[in-house]
Amino acid sequence: MMKGSTLLDIFFRSLTIQVSFNFWRMQNLGFAFAMMPFIRHRRGHPARAAAFSPSHMDMFNTHPYLASPVIGSVTGMEEEGVIPETVADLKKVLMGPYAAIGDSFFWGALRSFSGVGAVILASSETLLAPLAFLLLYTPAQLWVRGMGFLEGYRRRRNGIDFIRRQDLPGAAGKIRLMLLILIGVLAAVAVDMTRRLPQHILPEIPLSVVASVFLILTFLGVRKGISQVKILYGMAIICMVISF
Numbered sequence: 001m002m003k004g005s006t007l008l009d010i011f012f013r014s015l016t017i018q019v020s021f022n023f024w025r026m027q028n029l030g031f032a033f034a035m036m037p038f039i040r041h042r043r044g045h046p047a048r049a050a051a052f053s054p055s056h057m058d059m060f061n062t063h064p065y066l067a068s069p070v071i072g073s074v075t076g077m078e079e080e081g082v083i084p085e086t087v088a089d090l091k092k093v094l095m096g097p098y099a100a101i102g103d104s105f106f107w108g109a110l111r112s113f114s115g116v117g118a119v120i121l122a123s124s125e126t127l128l129a130p131l132a133f134l135l136l137y138t139p140a141q142l143w144v145r146g147m148g149f150l151e152g153y154r155r156r157r158n159g160i161d162f163i164r165r166q167d168l169p170g171a172a173g174k175i176r177l178m179l180l181i182l183i184g185v186l187a188a189v190a191v192d193m194t195r196r197l198p199q200h201i202l203p204e205i206p207l208s209v210v211a212s213v214f215l216i217l218t219f220l221g222v223r224k225g226i227s228q229v230k231i232l233y234g235m236a237i238i239c240m241v242i243s244f
Contacts, residue, residue, distance in 0.1 A: 006040075010035065066102045102168075181218060
């Protein structure tokens with residue numbers, strides 16, 4: 001059984017997988033760097049250790065937050081003595097779907113939601129806006145990275161079950177709906193800020209009324225089946241027009 005300190009070292013190294021990103025084999029250097037503590041752990045087997053590092057220099061590319069679960073599974077399989085071909089097949093099978101899941105949830109949904117929430121707070125001139133972004137965004141990615149790595153190490157090939165249970169694609173859809181609501185609120189805030197300008201041309205309309213109008217428009221768009229992306233860009237255009 002591998003020492004806890006060695007596993008912790010591998011996990012922390014997995015957080016830096018993007019540092020050595022290259023256009024030749026993408027994240028392969030970062031993957032090999034994360035696995036180096038395992039080589040030291042197996043230093044009693046020189047032949048195996050010598051052949052180990054090159055086996056993880058092949059092309060690897062997935063979402064950086066979901067690389068840790070893959071590294072956890074690979075660590076467990078290597079410790080178990082699984083043949084290198086099987087380990088390589090697991091990496092190839094997981095990296096594509098994990099990249100799509102991570103891009104959709106983290107880049108496409110959660111980051112935008114956290115950013116808009118922080119902008120709304122920033123518009124009220126509070127210094128907590130950057131902290132709010134971190135509190136909204138960071139816990140989810142640390143959970144997926146940390147627990148994904150641990151479950152991958154424990155369950156080897158079946159570590160994917162942890163990611164499946166999180167239902168990140170379903171969660172991304174719910175976050176996008178909440179994002180549309182926040183966009184409506186942001187548009188209302190933009191109207192209110194413009195109305196407060198010395199030479200504003202907008203009538204004296206209560207902020208609550210403006211917010212309600214934008215929220216109703218958002219819900220009507222969702223009910224009519226309008227694409228969330230179109231609603232998002234539509235609200236952004238309205239905010240820009242109002243700001244001018």
